[in-house]
Amino acid sequence: MTRIVLFIAFGLLAAALSLEYKRLSLKPWPPESFDDQEMHFKYGSIGAEVNGFPYLIWRELPSIFPEKIPRGYSGFGLISEPDRELPIGISVRRYGVLRVGFNCATCHTSVIDAGNKPHLVLGGPAEQLDLQGYIRFLIAAGSDPRLTAGAVIESAEKNQRPIGFFDKALLQFVVFGKLKEEIASLKTSLAWMERRPGHGPGRTDAGNFWRSRWGLNPELDDAVGTVDFPSVWNQRPRLVGTFHWDGNNSSLDERNISAALAGGTADWLLDRHSIGRVSAWLLDHKAPAFPLSVDAARAAVGxxxxxxxxxxxxxxxxxxxxxxxxxxxxxRTDSERNTLFSETMVANFDKVGKGYSWQFSHYRTTAGYVNMPLDGIWARGPYLHNGSIPTLRDLLAPASERPKSFRRGCTTFDPIDVGFKCETGFKFDTTLRGNSNAGHEYGTTLSAPEKDALLEFLKTQ
Structure with missing residues (x-):
């Protein structure tokens, strides 16, 4: 009899928790926001937590799986500041439970070690961020049988950050069942990654993400849309141009919203106010000045x-x-990204946001890639749209003389060749599909002194 009563009690508790979880999911807590614009860029929410990993579990994963991530989340290139619990680019908001999500700073903040000093570069391409590796880790951890509510609770207590009664009950009776479903769904939606070259740090393939979302079955072909994270500073002068590497959109608003949706937010939870704050700040946020000395005379020649x-x-x-x-x-650069963005994708993008005031209408196909301004170019390596050339000096060499492979994901700056010194990072192979380092053979016939002078000048941009 006692066993039956306990069984009924646990059933009622689980049902009550499930209903409360659903209620909290439909009425999320206010987003994390900061008065300071720079802090808001680094840590503010854009609504992407709705599809994020449960925070109380995410927080304990490095302790539960030290063999998978011995350096914690910094091993994926996430940047932490003193006295901040969360890395830059990670925000927290309650949707049923507390969840972590990306914001704009995730892919657009880097650390550059120059002159034996680390420089935090806001708005720059996150060359050190292994986004694909991070996502693959979350899928692997979420699928691991060792990840249980008990393991999370035990780890939290061991690390002196105990979990409250309500959240503990949610973890035990509701969250883990839903997490396994979410992980299985995520794994299926990202199956296309396994048919393509690894992205490596500093790159992503949003094109195939969208194709998967629209049911265009990218897992059945080998089309590659992988590109480098771009810089996002000095956006005001770019308002009269086009956005994305291939110039497929002329609307800054649509560019920002599409990035937020790809980062995890949902149509119905899109935080346009927060995104608008970031967008306004980036209009006039300047590219970083070169952190080392510049030979002014040589730069003038350059x-x-x-x-x-x-x-x-x-x-x-x-x-x-x-x-x-x-x-x-x-x-004559790699055409994969340009080819991927077809009229079919334009037709699907035109349906994004249907029923909302921000429905997309500015996407188009193009014949190539945008001629980018070179502001802060010293901090934007590796180079070309697919990040296939490690330094500016290599870019000035004929394609046949450029490195066939190199390492990327490091933060040590090379002031001579203007790029990054990297000996132990991800091996980038330019012979793989979408990774070609051909094309843009401008300046290749300059003399060595002319190239030196040109590089010195580019440091000043």
């Missing part, structure tokens, strides 16, 4: 080389073709 060689036409702020799309046939 400016003349820059103008005489035609670089300014495509890349100077007032250049004739800056912000415009140059055809792949002219650039």
């Amino acid at each position: 400016k003349a080389v820059y103008e005489r060689s035609g670089c300014a036409t495509c890349h100077a702020p007032d250049g004739r073709d800056v912000g415009k799309v140059s055809p792949v046939q002219v650039l």
Whole structure:
């Protein structure tokens, strides 16, 4: 009799917790927000936590799986500041339970070690971030039978951060069942990754993410859309141009919303106010100044080389073709990303946000890639849209002389060749699909002194 009563009691408790979980999910807590714009960029919510990992579990994963991530989340390139529990780019919000999510700073903040000093670069490409590795770890950890409510509670107590009664009950009776379902669904939706070259740090493939979301079955083909994370500073001058590497959208608002949706938020929870705050801050957020000394005389010579060689036409702020799309046939760079973005994708993007005031309408196909301004170019390596060239000096070499493979994901800056020194990071193979380092063979015939001068000038941009 006692056993039956206990069984009924546990059943009622589980049902009550499930209902409360659903209620909290439908009425999420207010997003984490900061008055300071820089802090808001680094830690504020954009609504992406709704599809995020439960925070109380996420927090304990490094302790439960030290063999998988011996350096914790910093092993994936997430950046932590003193006295902050969460890394830059990670926010927390309660949807049923507390969940972690990405924000804009996740993919657009880097650390560059120059002059024996680390420099935090906000708005820069997160060259050190292994986003694919991080996601694969969460899937592996979430699928591991060792991950249980008991293991999480035990780890939390061991680390002197005990979990309250209500959240403990949710973990035991509701959350883990839902987590296993969410992990299985995520694994299925990302199955396309296994058919393509690894992204490596500093890169992602949002194109195939969208194809999977729309049921276009990217897991059945090998099309590659992997690109480097771009810089997002100085957005005001770019308002008159086009966005994304291939210039497939002319709306800053749509660019930002599509990034937020790809980062995990949902149509109905899109935090346009928060995204708008970040967008407004980035309009005039400046590219970082070169952190080391510059030879002014040599840079002056380099400016003349820059103008005489035609670089300014495509890349100077007032250049004739800056912000415009140059055809792949002219650039001769890797065409995979450009080919992937088809009319079918445009038709599907035009349906995103249907029924909302922000429904997309500006996506288009293009014939190539955008001529980008070179502000902060010293901090934007590796180079080209797919990150296939490690340094600016390598970019000035003929394609046949560029490195066939190199390491990436390191933070040590190379002031001579202008890029990153990396000996132990992810091996990038330019012979793999989508990774070609061909094309953009401009400046390759310059003399060695001219190249040195040009590189010195580019440090000042």
